[in-house]
Amino acid sequence: MNFRKSIFLTIFVALGLSFLVSSCETDVDLIAPYKSTPVIIGILDYTADSQFVRINRTFLGEGDANIYAGIRDSVEYNAAEVEVWLYKRRNGNLQDSIQLQYIVKPSRDPGVFYNQNVGFYYTSQDLFTADEIADIRNASFGNNPVLMTYELKVIARGEIYTAETDFPDISSSTISTPLPANPPSKLELYRQSFNQYAQVTFAYKLKSKTARNLGVYRLNYDYVTADGTTVTNQYIDYKLGATDNSEGANNQNAYFTFNAQSWYEFIGPKIKAIPNVTKIRIHNTEFRLTGANGILNTYYKVANPVSEFTPVLNTFTNLDNGAIGIFGARSTVVREAYILDPGIEIMNMGEFTSAPGLSYCVVNWASSLYVCNP
Template sequence: MKKSYYLFLLALTTLLACETDFDVNATWKETAVIYGLLDQTVDTQRIIIYKAFLGQESAYTMAQEADSFHYAEGDLEVFLYGLDNNGDTVQKIELEYQITNNRFSTGFDTIFSTEYSVEYFTAESLNQSLTYHLYVRNVVSNYVARSTTNLIEPLEINPGFTDEITFFKNNEYRIHRLRWSSSTFGKIYKPFMRFYYYEKNILTNEVVRKYIDLSFPQMYSQSISGNQNMELAITGENFFYFIKNSINENLNVLRINAKDLEDGFVGYDYWSGGIDFYFLVGGEAISQYIEINNLPSIIFQDPPTYTNIENGLGVFSSRLNAESIGKFLDIQTLTELANGEITSELNFIEP
């Protein structure tokens, strides 16, 4: 065990990203497929690990045998090592095994290569200042796979001069510009706009809060050095048609755009918020994976053509969640929402 550990520490200084093609029916060789995005803004880190189909039989035939696809509990030891700028290990985390039926999702516009049912997780907090090294070892065969990633630094979102948002003014649609500075170690950015609204059923007087999300195309910074000015322009026409196409007409409900109601339904002075912005930020490795592998694939197709896993397949990178919340529409935009040509049939109340 000590020998493997020292070999691991030596290998940490020589990790390289690589791009490799594989023959799925080559002579059998143990190869782990690893997907993981470390995110210090969430409570739990999850890493997916399973076996690649690298053997003499077809992938379909091998998939019928559970032990040809999933590692059994106890087969692997999975560690995260947090190293400081001097290369010293200051944090060691052993990940736990659990079975799940979900699909691994990056949150970005890409499709990972497989469904899965086994993941390794930890609820231990991560340290922003450390570089994290992943170490995976099969205790039966002594097979080892490794990778490394930095954590993305916090995203600086420009708050603007006011929380008020204008999409319509003086009988014209207006553009709202969402601005931010790129994060160190961040490469890919995906913004979302969340629109909150309340519905009151006029037959039952039941009031329900709902929301819809508008997802924007992902954007890339020029580098991972940070401090690049970035901007998303959201047009008024896009905003109003998004509302129209996302909410069904219903003569039995009245609606208002608000995130919270302090007192009552109809008093505009008590409407609070109504618009939040959210971001997903991805590291350089997941950005490269998306650019190269952004085509649909399924469990029995070829393994991914890009990997930054040493002696394995997949991607190990970082992700960050960020938000700018508490925004609200100005009165002219709310009036257009209630009475305008695009959304007048949705029964939003005029302030």
């Protein structure tokens, strides 16, 4: 299956209020002139299909601020006021430039900043060629490694704000286990002879230009509802944790380990919450390793975001001209895996994932007893 990936390069431009207080009065004029202070959050990912940029401003007006937060015109700049560019450099020399285009996409979940459709600046252009990606991934080797970077340039109401980022050097060979195989290796999640869930270990190598590693175990599936409708390209991500490599260790072994029971406990409620679901058609599972570069890792430490790769506003910055925020990079590599039959059987019969009228099967897995009917 083709599970589309995308990463949002998010830019929030916040305007700070200036309070006008006279020497003889205590009244504060909240609708007075104010100074613009951009807050720019950007993460590039060359393994994603598209890069998105969002540019916002704080709302300003009389009345309930929550009402303004729900009105798109109160928080977005006019697209004519903003330009966003990406500049590719090889060892400091300019190679290419990309101007991001404006697009309106459906709104996020209700209650998140505002509830109308959202304006973005985006590009679907590849950030690097295959040879340039190889240069990035070989940055830990040789005496003269190539340095590939991108510069972000934001022009907002005539003011220019820039930052630069390099890229983490993880590759598919960074993952040690599961081993690469065709068809994919099958993981032991349940030990039927011992009537117990198994310990699962994913192994990988630390890379010197990858300062932070985030592990995820993903289940890719379709589901069928009671009326026969099939909903495709679904997934559930189970986070395995994050490791810090700010010291730049290279080719040292590292591991994510978990008990499979916790995974079944995690996915079960999510699957059973699907309205009228009758069948889960499992395509595969994936060990997904996402690496962050040094500046992004520093940001995570300082800002302490609520999730590993979701940035939050903070006074830490690598932007110039008075802007605050972060412009960094990450990339993701994936190793596909199947599940041994006892692990599928426990899905159908176990306390965490089973439910009346619900069954689990696998799509085109060789020698499995649980292959889905066409």
